[in-house]
Amino acid sequence: MSVQNALEVRDLNISYKVPGGKLRALRDINLNVPRGEIVGLVGESGCGKTTLMQTILGLQSSAAVTESGQIMLGDTDLLTLRPKQMRNLLGDRISAVFQDPMKSLNPVLTIGRQMTDIQFRHNISQREKRDRAVEMLQKVRIPDPESRLDQYAFEFSGGMRQRIAIAMALMAEPDVLVADEPTTALDATLELTTIDLLRDLQQDIGCAIIFITHHLGVVAELCQSVNIMYAGEMVESGPTRAVFDAPQHPYTELLFNCDPAQIPERTRHLPTIGGELPSLINLPPGCVFEGRCPKAFGPCAEIHPRRVQSGGSDMVKCHLRDPEVPQ
């Protein structure tokens, strides 16, 4: 494991037991999360983002089978930990912020109670825990934190709730924060404030963030690097600016072209990617994107593309970019 990485996913394979066989949800996933960086994870619904997140957090469903791979947090392989050991890491070295803050905060306990409760590991007095909660609320710019500690989640606005969830997740100054679409429920102005805040806190605390989203604009503004997933595979990763300027994988390119924000002229007909996702139970032998790819040629249907470095991207899985494949 390289020293600069806070978290590293290596050749991860996860499948689900389903009637009719094995659904291979994640295949050979590699993900580098450098220390103190914000890493974007983009992909359509069903591409395995959630499975990957759950596996990192040790929250997989009981039907999930880890076939192979490692998730390294420092020198520890999270996949070899017993549930109790994993629990000790959660909320301490790894935290998460989820999509809906109303569901991640307890509706019948005050914010203050929840924020002191999660400091159960710290051997400090109740007073000190409360002070720390106030300090954390100040950091996420909740006005008048001292008195608001005695309020319940429903008494806060949506943007504030999400900021409280962020405050709680960062309370223990974790090494890695997994943020699963934390701004989806907010309007553009609050989305912007939340992103600004997340960036400031991240610099303050120095943690790494895995930011999962559909919103390409948010990735471009927030993340240093971006990883594109498709049908359970990582198809491209690299520095955000380079990937956005010159996407190397045809899927990435099409995905960017579909973004309505990219289309300057008003149009009634939005571009889409034709075709369907391949079945993850009976996987095609070649490239997973072959059936929908406008640039598919000779080897694509038969041979699975290998990882190559191309253009500004660190990794791309495409025969078009592979110097050893005759074009």
Add this chain to the structure above:
Amino acid sequence: MNDLLTVRDLESRFKVGGGLKSLFSPKTYIKAVAGVSLDLKEGQTLAIVGESGSGKTTLARAIAGMGEDASGEVLFNGQNVLALPKSDQKALRRDVAFIFQDAVSSLSPRYTVRALLLEPFQIHGMMPDDPDAEVTRMLTLVGLPATMADRRPHELSGGQARRVGVARALALGPKLVIADEPTAGLDVSVQGEVLNLLNDLREKLNLALLVITHNLNIVRHVADHMAIMYLGRIVEIGETQDIFDHPKHPYTAALLSANPTTEVDVADGRIRLEGEVPSLLARPPGCEFHGRCPFARERCTYDPPEVRTAPDGRRFTCHFPLGPDGTPTE
């Protein structure tokens, strides 16, 4: 073209609090929708934009006659929806259809697509003579193969489930379709697919479409008109392109400028809002936006602005509307 839908001063409120205390103290209400007026013509699309909690969904439910404690006027085809007797409400459901946010969970997992598509006919006692032909017709309408009829919701992809939701909404030939966050949670390519479908159907069937969303990027492409909601009120309503070009209300301007983009260096000209969204239980005096408005002046703190109409027909509620250069003109 006549207005299919006319909404005037619509209010919808919820009772809050409960338990023992409510026996002794007067009831408190929050107004989730506070005096909304809008019009929608056949074959047109109106987008309602605003953050979660701004009253978008409550407004839509009230328009469809499903509102709680709604008052004001909702004229659908000249008939006041809010004053309809229960017996006529079922007929209204044929004309006003709803597409729900979470397509997969709005479909019963126990039903096949065929059963799901025939359910509206059953409920309204309008079973077609040849149900299979009807199912095929509906599936073709939304661009799904006829073989889909035997699948169950879990066997559908997100985009397919949404198409089935659209087909169900269109089953009884409605005149108005209300789509609540039709693209939430979809990635950009599937999002385009769903919006193109809604748009094609709108053209083909001359539907009026009310789209509720907080995704500004899609509003620009699909909606003829847009309304921006803040704390249950419409702060600006008008033609989409005009509003995008020259927002008059500072909240609209902030919303449009905050939209994250993949472009480099747009961040500089942004309007950043300070402060918090006020609670509906304690609406601020004066203009309800003044606490966050970068251009607020003294008058805004005590004098609630009236709805004003610009020469181009745009309506907005602001004392000091923004000019073309993005600063207050007066």
